[in-house]
Amino acid sequence: MGAxxxxxxxxxxxxxxxxxxxxxxxxxxxxxxxxLRFFMWQSVALAASALVLAVDLHIYSLFWVxxxxxxxxxxxxxxxxRWAAGEEVYGCREVDQALDxxxxxxxxxxxxxxxxxxxxxxxxxxxSGVPFAHINLPAGMVMVLWGAFTVALRRESVAQLMxxxxxxxxxxxxxxxxxxxxxxxxxxxxxxxxxxxxxxxxLLIRNIRRVTGSTLAGALDSLHER
Amino acid sequence: MNVxxxxxxxxxxxxxGAVSTLLxxxxxPLLTLLTAAVTLILTVLAALQVESGGPLTGGHGxxxxxxxxxxxxxxxxxxxxxxxxxAIGYLQARRQKHPDEAPPRxxxxxxxxxxxxxxxxxxxxxxxxxxxxxxxxxxxxxSAFLVAYEDRPEAxxxxxxxxxxxxxxxxxxxxxxxMLYYGTHAVGQPxxxxxxxxxxxxxxxxxxLLAFVLWLIGFGAKAxxxxxxxxxxxxxxxxxxxxxxxxxxxETGAALYxxxxxxxxxxxxxxxxxxxxWYMTVGLITVGSAAFMLLQVHDFKRMFxxxxxxxxxxxxxxxxxxxxxxxxxxxxxxxxxxxxxxxxFYAAGLAGVVFGTQEIMRVRGLISRSPAVGWALLVSTLAIxxxxxxxxxxSEYEILARGYAxxxxxxxxxxxxxxxxAFIALVYQVSRIAFGEPSAAAEGSSWSKVRVPWSSLxxxxxxxxPVVIFGIYLPPQLAQLVHQAxxxxxxxx
Numbered sequence: 238m239g240a241x242x243x244x245x246x247x248x249x250x251x252x253x254x255x256x257x258x259x260x261x262x263x264x265x266x267x268x269x270x271x272x273l274r275f276f277m278w279q280s281v282a283l284a285a286s287a288l289v290l291a292v293d294l295h296i297y298s299l300f301w302v303x304x305x306x307x308x309x310x311x312x313x314x315x316x317x318x319r320w321a322a323g324e325e326v327y328g329c330r331e332v333d334q335a336l337d338x339x340x341x342x343x344x345x346x347x348x349x350x351x352x353x354x355x356x357x358x359x360x361x362x363x364x365s366g367v368p369f370a371h372i373n374l375p376a377g378m379v380m381v382l383w384g385a386f387t388v389a390l391r392r393e394s395v396a397q398l399m400x401x402x403x404x405x406x407x408x409x410x411x412x413x414x415x416x417x418x419x420x421x422x423x424x425x426x427x428x429x430x431x432x433x434x435x436x437x438x439x440l441l442i443r444n445i446r447r448v449t450g451s452t453l454a455g456a457l458d459s460l461h462e463r
Numbered sequence: 464m465n466v467x468x469x470x471x472x473x474x475x476x477x478x479x480g481a482v483s484t485l486l487x488x489x490x491x492p493l494l495t496l497l498t499a500a501v502t503l504i505l506t507v508l509a510a511l512q513v514e515s516g517g518p519l520t521g522g523h524g525x526x527x528x529x530x531x532x533x534x535x536x537x538x539x540x541x542x543x544x545x546x547x548x549x550a551i552g553y554l555q556a557r558r559q560k561h562p563d564e565a566p567p568r569x570x571x572x573x574x575x576x577x578x579x580x581x582x583x584x585x586x587x588x589x590x591x592x593x594x595x596x597x598x599x600x601x602x603x604x605x606s607a608f609l610v611a612y613e614d615r616p617e618a619x620x621x622x623x624x625x626x627x628x629x630x631x632x633x634x635x636x637x638x639x640x641x642m643l644y645y646g647t648h649a650v651g652q653p654x655x656x657x658x659x660x661x662x663x664x665x666x667x668x669x670x671x672l673l674a675f676v677l678w679l680i681g682f683g684a685k686a687x688x689x690x691x692x693x694x695x696x697x698x699x700x701x702x703x704x705x706x707x708x709x710x711x712x713x714e715t716g717a718a719l720y721x722x723x724x725x726x727x728x729x730x731x732x733x734x735x736x737x738x739x740x741w742y743m744t745v746g747l748i749t750v751g752s753a754a755f756m757l758l759q760v761h762d763f764k765r766m767f768x769x770x771x772x773x774x775x776x777x778x779x780x781x782x783x784x785x786x787x788x789x790x791x792x793x794x795x796x797x798x799x800x801x802x803x804x805x806x807x808f809y810a811a812g813l814a815g816v817v818f819g820t821q822e823i824m825r826v827r828g829l830i831s832r833s834p835a836v837g838w839a840l841l842v843s844t845l846a847i848x849x850x851x852x853x854x855x856x857x858s859e860y861e862i863l864a865r866g867y868a869x870x871x872x873x874x875x876x877x878x879x880x881x882x883x884x885a886f887i888a889l890v891y892q893v894s895r896i897a898f899g900e901p902s903a904a905a906e907g908s909s910w911s912k913v914r915v916p917w918s919s920l921x922x923x924x925x926x927x928x929p930v931v932i933f934g935i936y937l938p939p940q941l942a943q944l945v946h947q948a949x950x951x952x953x954x955x956x
Binding site for chain 1: 591593594597600601604607608611614615616617619620621622623624626627630631634635637638641642644645648667669670673696697700701756759760761765
């Protein structure tokens with residue numbers, strides 16, 4: 238392994254750590270706006286990781302991934318959410334959640350450990366040719382699980398949306414280390430998909446608030462078998 | 464005619480429909496119907512072409528339509544057409560029935576339905592499985608407001624659960640899709656079904672297995688596999704019947720289509736031991752849970768939602784049993800279910816219009832109140848439960864017979880028990896609705912003022928045709944296409 242790789246691996250490892258911490262921030266932030274900001278910074282970390290990989294591996298399509306990430310997640314998603322559900326997102330409102338923060342962090346830690354042990358058998362596969370896989374893949378997989386946990390944990394619809402978005406970030410954080418040949422059409426489609434998803438869910442949140450007077454998704458519990 | 468342009472044309476027509484319905488909103492129902500009719504004709508032409516001349520390719524490799532894709536396209540085109548016709552009168556009738564409720568999203572309905580149909584049609588047409596993932600993810604996005612069409616708290620709750628659960632599934636599946644993208648690329652193959660099967664023996668088994676597990680969870684949520692199924696009965700109880708027909712008939716099938724297509728790749732890899740066991744276990748849990756839920760369901764549209772879960776489980780179990788090997792039971796089950804389920808929802812939707820409620824306990828004597836709707840509901844229930852002479856009887860018989868013949872007595876026996884249980888539950892629930900004296904709730908309601916819309920009755924009649932025809936006669940071209948599609952799922956290696 239060359240010296241360049243060592244430096245790049247070290248930088249990417251630091252970004253992965255930051256990525257994880259920011260994901261934890263999305264999961265436990267007490268206010269919705271803070272949760273959104275953690276998501277935006279996490280997307281910046283994703284773009285930074287793509288840049289490091291692009292420079293180190295000389296894979297120029299990853300520059301596009303970084304650019305698309307910034308445009309779609311750091312700029313478009315917050316803009317779309319402000320347009321569709323501004324009051325719900327940008328009002329300084331406390332986020333209700335099913336578990337308190339220490340218990341949530343404990344569960345998140347257990348999930349991270351389980352993910353790590355589940356990923357270990359697959360990591361040697363990626364040893365050659367994709368040197369960043371052993372950093373990005375476990376971090377990405379942890380974020381996919383944490384995102385799912387956030388959706389289950391949070392009772393607020395906006396916070397649940399943030400959980401969904403960090404799952405998507407996780408999937409991409411893992412995959413940029415192994416997939417370098419996505420065609421332009423796939424990259425554009427994925428980039429467009431996220432703001433559209435945020436828009437639709439944002440509009441749904443606005444309608445839920447209009448019809449029920451609240452954005453508490455946890456309170457929507459009338460449909461089940463008796 | 465350049466047949467290579469057919470796959471692209473199949474996608475362009477609904478796109479044109481969506482744009483035209485946005486621009487000319489007054490004519491939106493008729494424009495949608497016209498668009499759907501043209502799309503149906505194109506899907507039939509494409510299927511005939513694939514049957515006689517092999518896979519269609521186009522768009523410089525962007526599109527590939529093989530036998531399984533063509534077989535899946537046929538019900539999509541059919542449901543798109545009948546649903547568009549059904550919706551014209553049905554949406555108005557529901558509005559008259561609930562005048563005190565917030566006005567439905569009538570203006571948004573038709574453009575959204577066209578885009579929804581477009582993305583479902585894209586799943587079997589696009590070649591690259593990352594694009595297929597995007598198409599499946601977009602089916603959720605564009606149908607969310609179709610589920611929430613009536614803007615009531617319950618409808619919004621159903622739409623919320625639908626979007627969150629299936630999108631969570633999509634995010635999990637995305638990682639699996641990208642892992643397979645890596646796997647195929649690493650051995651110099653394109654990210655297509657054919658590329659995956661060619662690459663499969665050389666993809667490291669742990670990678671293939673991990674990707675499969677992510678697919679099973681992710682696409683399983685969309686297909687309504689237990690325990691990720693909870694969105695499905697809720698969405699089907701709240702969405703208009705014309706939307707349920709598409710959701711249940713073909714949208715859940717799109718996710719299952721992905722799970723079926725990865726199966727030959729798993730079997731082609733010597734390091735993946737007995738992948739059928741995964742399919743069989745999840746399939747049996749799904750069928751069994753749905754069968755028991757059918758016994759205690761209280762809403763007749765929810766009932767058909769659970770029936771969809773049951774059928775997804777049957778198809779998955781059949782795949783695990785190995786019924787696809789040179790056999791057609793599983794493929795025919797997927798095909799037949801896509802035709803029968805819309806008929807069920809069209810009948811259930813009209814029953815809801817007649818009674819003004821979907822509560823099973825509150826409705827009795829549907830046949831005496833509206834013979835056409837009552838008999839349609841009864842016949843559709845028998846058809847979906849797998850009674851002869853309907854199409855699903857043939858496929859279920861084939862699956863079970865193959866299962867017993869191959870000596871897999873325990874799983875086949877369990878599947879038989881669950882199918883019989885679901886049959887009893889469905890027939891019991893619907894016989895309560897169809898027969899007897901009309902209930903007090905119905906008498907007291909304004910049912911007599913509601914006229915069953917003619918467009919919906921015509922759609923119901925058209926939807927009935929394949930239900931009965933495919934049970935007694937399969938055109939030779941279709942039989943050949945089923946055979947070719949089953950061959951694509953044949954075990955390799």
